[in-house]
Amino acid sequence: xxxxxxxxxxxxxxxxxxxxxxxxxxxxxxxxxxxxxxxxxxxxxxxxxxxxxxxxxxxxxxxxxxxxxxxxxxxxxxxxxxxxxxxxxxxxxxxxxxxxxxxxxxxxxxxxxxxxxxxxxxxxxxxxxxxxxxxxxxxxxxxxxxxxxxxxxxxxxxxxxxxxxxxxxxxxxxxxxxxxxxxxxxxxxxxxxxxxxxx
Numbered sequence: 791x792x793x794x795x796x797x798x799x800x801x802x803x804x805x806x807x808x809x810x811x812x813x814x815x816x817x818x819x820x821x822x823x824x825x826x827x828x829x830x831x832x833x834x835x836x837x838x839x840x841x842x843x844x845x846x847x848x849x850x851x852x853x854x855x856x857x858x859x860x861x862x863x864x865x866x867x868x869x870x871x872x873x874x875x876x877x878x879x880x881x882x883x884x885x886x887x888x889x890x891x892x893x894x895x896x897x898x899x900x901x902x903x904x905x906x907x908x909x910x911x912x913x914x915x916x917x918x919x920x921x922x923x924x925x926x927x928x929x930x931x932x933x934x935x936x937x938x939x940x941x942x943x944x945x946x947x948x949x950x951x952x953x954x955x956x957x958x959x960x961x962x963x964x965x966x967x968x969x970x971x972x973x974x975x976x977x978x979x980x981x982x983x984x985x986x987x988x989x
Contacts, residue, residue, distance in 0.1 A: 805896065810834030812846055819850040824941040831855045893951045894944060906930050907963035912947055912954050916940060924964035929957065 805828050809818055822829045833855035837843065847854060864872065886905065889895055895906055895913040903922040906913040913931040925931040934943050947954065 806830045806832050808832045808834065810836035812837050812843065815843070815846045815850060815852065819852060820938065821941060822852055824944075829853065893955075894947055896940070896944060903931055904963075904965050907961075907965055908968065910955070910958045910961070912951075912958060914940065914944060914947065928961055928964045930961070 805825055807818055807822055807825070807829050809815060809831075810833065822831065831853050833843070846852075886909070889902075889905065889911060890909045892911050895902060895911055896916060897903075897913065898916045900920075900922055902913060903915060903920065903925045907925050907928060907930045911930075913925065914934045915926070915931050916934055916936050918933075918935060920926065920933055926933060932943065932947075934940050
């Protein structure tokens, strides 16, 4: 099975919460409840079966997933790789389009840590450490330990959205201004021209 779109709540934007196992349903239930109607549940299908997963959803009072990828029946690494490929394909353009209007991004993705600085959006990085401290140093992101602290910090950041967005709009991306290719092409052309003249 490839991507399977489940019924959506029409006309609502929100925060995609991606999970794939029954333990993740239990672990992320408090965050999903804290997000309320903004939570958009995406299930990768790693531990999906109607009877058991449906029961977990009902017992934990969670919404039905809006997207279910069919990656079950493979070794764990294969499941993760297939789910990420499908989610990338399904959501890449949508993600960037939505992210540029988001009040707050929450992710553990390294790529999103760079993208938030170009989009001018605040990001909570749900990790114990990061290999991209530039986004944190520039004020775009903060490192938050996985767990209950995330809901508290997200609430605090959401109270400061207008001022924070104003600050970030005037903050250059620490990863560059997007014009490196043009500069490289111009310098390469100049170098090629001077080499031709010297020959």
